[in-house]
Amino acid sequence: MLLNQEMLRKINVYEFLGSNQPFIKLFHGSCVSDLFICRAVLQLLFRFDKGSLPHPLSDYVTSSFGGTSVKVFEHISRIIARDGTFGPYDSTSVLYKRHHSSVEYNLENIEVPIGLVSGADDIFVDEKAMDKLRPKLKKIMFDIVVPGPFKHLGYFYEVKNNYQMVTEILHLLKDFSYRSNSLI
Numbered sequence: 001m002l003l004n005q006e007m008l009r010k011i012n013v014y015e016f017l018g019s020n021q022p023f024i025k026l027f028h029g030s031c032v033s034d035l036f037i038c039r040a041v042l043q044l045l046f047r048f049d050k051g052s053l054p055h056p057l058s059d060y061v062t063s064s065f066g067g068t069s070v071k072v073f074e075h076i077s078r079i080i081a082r083d084g085t086f087g088p089y090d091s092t093s094v095l096y097k098r099h100h101s102s103v104e105y106n107l108e109n110i111e112v113p114i115g116l117v118s119g120a121d122d123i124f125v126d127e128k129a130m131d132k133l134r135p136k137l138k139k140i141m142f143d144i145v146v147p148g149p150f151k152h153l154g155y156f157y158e159v160k161n162n163y164q165m166v167t168e169i170l171h172l173l174k175d176f177s178y179r180s181n182s183l184i
Contacts, residue, residue, distance in 0.1 A: 107133070107136040107137055108136055108138070110137060110138065110139070111138070111139070112176070113139045113141045113172055113175070113176050114137050114139055114140050114141060115140075115141055115142045115143075115144075115168055115169055115172045116130065116133070116134070116137075116140060116142070116143045116144065117144045117146065117168070118130050118144070118145050118146070119145070119146045119148070120145055120146060120147050121148040127145075130145075141172050141175070141176075142168050142171075144168060
């Protein structure tokens with residue numbers, strides 16, 4: 001199911017699980033009872049380590065760093081395109097340009113501080129892709145490579161590594177805020 005972000009915004013839906021108790025109950029009940037199936041689907045799609053998911057998937061979804069926002073679900077649904085193949089994700093082209101193809105960005109023009117986070121076992125963002133990206137970015141403030149077994153879906157459900165990511169991101173924001181205020 002491809003989510004229509006513009007439609008969801010018009011009806012003021014930004015969080016699925018935060019205020020939607022029936023959805024929480026449905027998700028919790030279906031996934032907790034079939035944890036084996038949830039793990040199998042995730043393993044087939046993302047080649048993730050079964051040991052990374054010791055708790056019910058519903059626990060991760062309702063308390064994950066990635067949250068349960070429209071953006072997270074749209075990101076997942078856009079990566080897995082309608083025809084079942086993997087593709088690039090870009091919400092800007094959908095929201096403002098009304099088409100589903102990704103826009104190419106000139107990365108050399110990005111002037112804000114950047115924090116890079118990648119996974120050692122990420123099948124979508126591998127080390128070769130990161131090596132191409134780094135020279136194009138002017139203001140890399142931190143560059144974290146999370147050791148395996150950390151897959152792309154780990155940004156969504158892996159609690160143990162999210163602490164490291166959140167801490168670095170908060171430091172980056174605090175530093176950027178301090179620098180911005182001192183320049184005024």
